[in-house]
Amino acid sequence: MTTLAESAPATGARTPLHGGGSGRKWRRRAPLMPALIFAIVVTQVPFIATLIISSLDWNILRPGSRRFTGLSNYGTVFTDTRLRNAVLNTVVLTASVVLVSLLVGLALAVLLDRKFLGRGLARTLLIAPFLVMPVAAALLWKHAIYNPDYGLLNGTLNAVWRLFGADQGPTVDWVSDLPMTAVVVALVWQWTPFMMLIILAGLQAQPGDVLEAARVDGASGLQTFRLITLPHLRQYLELSVLLGSIYIVQTFDAIFTITQGGPGTATTTLPYEIYLTMFRKYEYGEAAAAGVVVVIGTIIVATFALRTISSLFREEGNR
Amino acid sequence: MTTTAPGPAGPVQKEGPETSAASPRRPLRRKRGAEDLSQRGGPIWALLAWALTLLFFAPVAWMVLTSLHKEVDAATNPPSIFAPLTFSQYGLLFDRGVGPYLINSAMASALSTILVLALALPAAYALSIKPVEKWTDVMFFFLSTKFLPPIAALLPIYLIVKDLGMLDNVYTLVLLYTSMNLPIAVWMMQSFLAEVPKEMLEAAEVDGAGLLRTLWSIVRPVTMPGIAATALICVIFSWNEFMFALNLTATRASTAPVFLVGFISSQGLFLAKLCAAATLVSLPVLIAGWAAQDKLVRGLSLGAIK
Numbered sequence: 031m032t033t034l035a036e037s038a039p040a041t042g043a044r045t046p047l048h049g050g051g052s053g054r055k056w057r058r059r060a061p062l063m064p065a066l067i068f069a070i071v072v073t074q075v076p077f078i079a080t081l082i083i084s085s086l087d088w089n090i091l092r093p094g095s096r097r098f099t100g101l102s103n104y105g106t107v108f109t110d111t112r113l114r115n116a117v118l119n120t121v122v123l124t125a126s127v128v129l130v131s132l133l134v135g136l137a138l139a140v141l142l143d144r145k146f147l148g149r150g151l152a153r154t155l156l157i158a159p160f161l162v163m164p165v166a167a168a169l170l171w172k173h174a175i176y177n178p179d180y181g182l183l184n185g186t187l188n189a190v191w192r193l194f195g196a197d198q199g200p201t202v203d204w205v206s207d208l209p210m211t212a213v214v215v216a217l218v219w220q221w222t223p224f225m226m227l228i229i230l231a232g233l234q235a236q237p238g239d240v241l242e243a244a245r246v247d248g249a250s251g252l253q254t255f256r257l258i259t260l261p262h263l264r265q266y267l268e269l270s271v272l273l274g275s276i277y278i279v280q281t282f283d284a285i286f287t288i289t290q291g292g293p294g295t296a297t298t299t300l301p302y303e304i305y306l307t308m309f310r311k312y313e314y315g316e317a318a319a320a321g322v323v324v325v326i327g328t329i330i331v332a333t334f335a336l337r338t339i340s341s342l343f344r345e346e347g348n349r
Numbered sequence: 350m351t352t353t354a355p356g357p358a359g360p361v362q363k364e365g366p367e368t369s370a371a372s373p374r375r376p377l378r379r380k381r382g383a384e385d386l387s388q389r390g391g392p393i394w395a396l397l398a399w400a401l402t403l404l405f406f407a408p409v410a411w412m413v414l415t416s417l418h419k420e421v422d423a424a425t426n427p428p429s430i431f432a433p434l435t436f437s438q439y440g441l442l443f444d445r446g447v448g449p450y451l452i453n454s455a456m457a458s459a460l461s462t463i464l465v466l467a468l469a470l471p472a473a474y475a476l477s478i479k480p481v482e483k484w485t486d487v488m489f490f491f492l493s494t495k496f497l498p499p500i501a502a503l504l505p506i507y508l509i510v511k512d513l514g515m516l517d518n519v520y521t522l523v524l525l526y527t528s529m530n531l532p533i534a535v536w537m538m539q540s541f542l543a544e545v546p547k548e549m550l551e552a553a554e555v556d557g558a559g560l561l562r563t564l565w566s567i568v569r570p571v572t573m574p575g576i577a578a579t580a581l582i583c584v585i586f587s588w589n590e591f592m593f594a595l596n597l598t599a600t601r602a603s604t605a606p607v608f609l610v611g612f613i614s615s616q617g618l619f620l621a622k623l624c625a626a627a628t629l630v631s632l633p634v635l636i637a638g639w640a641a642q643d644k645l646v647r648g649l650s651l652g653a654i655k
Contacts, residue, residue, distance in 0.1 A: 058481050061471030065531060066487065068468055072528035073494045079505035138401060146395035154639055155406040161638040162409060163589045165606040166627035169613065170412050173620055180424040180620065182411055189427035219408065227646045231654045269650060280498045283591045287610065301500040308504050309596065321501035332496040 077325065083318035090312045103319035113320060115295050116303035122210065123299055124279045127217045128271055134218065135225025135270070136263075140255075142226070143233040153230075160223040168287035171216040176204040176288075209289050209297045217284055221277075225270045232266030233259065279328075300324055416625035423621035438625035447626065450608035454588055454630075456519050457604060461526035462583040465534045466576065468527070473538035478545060478568070488539065491532040492651075499529070499592060510597060517599040525597075526587035533586070533651060534579050540652025541575025542568065578644035585634050605630040 087099040107113055142153055159167065175182045178201050188199030205212045236259065244254045282301045285291055291298035291306065298306070304324070307317040414430070415423045416439070422432035476484045506525070507516075515521045545568050553563045591606040598607060609626055613619055638645060646654050 055482070058475060058479055060475075062475035062481055062487065065468040065472035065535060066490075069491060069494055069528065069531055072524070073497060073502075076502040076505040076509070077497075079509065080501060083505065083508075138398075138405075141394060141398035141401065144394055144398075146398055148399070152398060152402040154642065155409075156402050157638065157642060157645065158406055158409045158635060161585070161635045162412075162631045163606060163609075163627070163634065165589075165591050165609050166412075166631050167408075169609060169623060170408060170627055173613070173623055174411060174415055175408060177620075180426045180428075182408075182428060185426045185428040192427065219405065222405065224649060228650055228654060231646045231650075235654075266654070269653060273650070276496060280500065282500060283606075286591075286595075301498060304500050305503070305592075308507075314504060314508075317504055321498075321504065324498055325501050328496050328498060329493075332493065 080318045080321050080325075083314055084322050086315045086318075088314040090314065099315065103315045104323070106316055107319045107323055112295060112298070113300075113303060116298050116300045119210070119295075119297060120279060120299040120301075123214060123217075123281065123297075124275060126214045127221060127278050127281075128274050130214070131218045131221040131225050131274065132267065132271060134222045136229050136267075138222065138226045139229035139233055142230055156226060157223045159219050160221070160227075162220070164220065164283040165287060167220055168216060168284045171212070171219075172205065172288045176212055178203040205289060206293055209293060213284055213288055213297055216288060217278065217281065221274060225274060228270040228273075229263060229266055232263045236262055276332075412624045413628055415621055416628045418621050420618035420621045423624070424618050438621050439629065441622060442626055442629060445612075447605075447608055447629065450603055450605050451630070453519055453522075453598075453602055454604040454606075457522040457526055457594075458584045458587040460520075460523045461530065461587050462580050464523065464527045465530045465583050466580060468531060469534035469538050469579070470576075472535050473542045474568075476535070476539045477542040478550065488536065491535045494528075495532040503592065503596060506593075507596060516597060517602045519602045521597055522587075522590075522594060522602065522604065525593050526583075526590060529590070530583040530586055533648075534583060536651040537579045537582065537648060538572075538575060538652075540647075541572045541579075544575075545571045574644065578641065578648045581637055581641050581644060582648035585638065588634055 084103050085098060085100060086096055087102070088096040138156065142149060142156070146152075162170075173181070178184055181204070183204060184199065184201055187202075191197075191199035240258055241254065244258055249257070280301060281299065282305065285297055285299055285302045286305075289297040291302045300320070304317050304320050307313050307320060417434040417436065418429075418432050419435055419437070422429050425432075475481050476488060481487065510516055510518075510521055549567050550563065553567055558566075589606065590604075594604045594607050595610070598604070603611075609623075609630060612626055613623055
């Protein structure tokens with residue numbers, strides 16, 4: 031039952047045979063081909079189509095307007111203040127949701143790593159927000175929780191106020207007054223279990239002998255956490271940030287449902303802005319150009335993220 | 350029997366198998382001795398843990414409770430927790446035709462998951478048990494397609510699908526969900542197949558077992574839990590998908606999330622009905638996720654965490 035690290039190839043695959051004949055090579059490649067071809071077709075064909083559309087002046091509300099315009103759509107994308115605003119909102123939304131859910135997830139994971147009565151049940155209840163359908167969760171927050179008249183938040187405030195003798199609690203219109211916060215809270219609620227699960231797995235994979243040694247040496251709980259647990263957790267934290275960011279930056283359901291990007295453009299993120307350009311303004315060329323810019327931006331961020339993480343893992347390996 | 354467990358096929362396997370063998374890194378999971386778990390927290394910690402848990406669970410509990418109330422009881426301020434319970438809201442959902450939407454969702458999720466597994470299993474075999482050269486590059490190609498925001502692909506996909514006359518068609522969603530989940534499935538299955546002990550495969554070869562026999566009696570038993578975990582993740586993501594379903598379907602092929610947003614446009618009180626609908630469409634994934642929660646972590650981390 032002991033897994034020996036030395037015997038474990040970090041990559042998990044067998045060494046490929048080099049110098050095999052080309053027939054042999056192709057026999058090895060054959061099982062891979064259907065998936066690879068499928069992935070290339072379904073991801074690259076739309077991308078090429080986007081590139082072509084992005085060079086057209088094409089609005090289906092102006093029939094016959096479809097013509098080649100070169101890079102002018104990109105000019106619009108880079109000078110349009112709406113899009114700049116959308117980029118900013120996307121960064122704010124993604125960063126706050128990832129950061130807050132990571133911190134809350136870490137706190138919950140540390141709590142759940144200890145033994146207490148009903149720990150299994152608590153863990154089961156805690157993952158529920160992640161399993162609720164995102165659109166259902168967004169509708170639930172908007173109507174059952176944030177609603178100023180009968181939502182759970184104002185209702186609870188009202189009940190507490192009355193408990194202390196006031197006639198009426200404050201009536202806050204959460205979605206209109208604090209739109210970005212409202213969206214962030216709903217998304218943090220949904221993503222915290224995801225972070226918690228990954229971090230908890232990291233905590234439970236801590237080598238017990240090291241913790242025991244720290245305890246024997248008289249390290250305080252906080253010292254142990256800072257000097258042993260956190261460094262050990264780093265790869266798990268990185269992993270949850272990377273995966274969380276991939277999903278959260280693409281958030282569409284919550285914006286569409288809770289705020290429709292409003293009030294004004296206060297919560298219009300890039301995916302929602304592209305959606306509006308496409309299906310409300312019908313500026314196909316502009317939407318495609320924005321899509322290309324998003325893809326390029328994503329590739330830059332993703333390459334950077336992957337490189338950072340893989341170098342972290344390599345450090346770990348060389349220790 | 351113990352030394353064969355390979356390290357995790359983490360998401361960071363940049364170097365090839367040759368170089369990495371020289372730099373073994375700690376396996377992500379090492380069982381902590383049972384006695385070390387004795388670090389019992391005090392009652393304050395337990396209390397705090399339960400308080401936070403209940404805070405997080407409260408919206409779900411509220412959703413289920415409201416779904417069992419009458420509309421007038423659902424829209425009171427302060428909230429009426431102890432109002433009489435009724436199942437009538439659920440009956441109403443079926444009167445308003447939630448059935449076909451659920452069937453569409455089930456079809457899109459099930460068919461795309463079968464297709465994903467059919468594509469990902471052989472691919473994962475060629476990336477782990479008998480790897481092609483440059484298999485890490487192939488892995489990263491698959492992962493990179495997951496980075497692409499689906500919204501950027503929506504317009505060309507919409508136009509292509511419209512040209513092919515396949516708007517409002519469940520099979521369009523099946524294909525899209527397959528492409529959405531394929532990279533995840535390839536990564537997960539690669540990590541599960543890499544766990545098949547090399548010695549067992551070699552022994553089978555020595556004994557003259559054919560490929561099919563090896564797959565059936567050695568690879569299959571070891572990877573069955575992995576296949577189940579992969580299928581679970583694929584079903585969750587396709588059941589919950591909203592954006593493509595919203596924009597590419599109209600009436601015949603719409604799925605459960607589309608039913609949900611179309612449902613609230615009505616005037617008057619709708620909170621109890623909405624909560625019933627939200628509960629109903631979330632229930633399959635909730636049950637599946639709860640039943641397989643020990644597999645959830647591995648799936649969500651693309652196989653990196655065991």
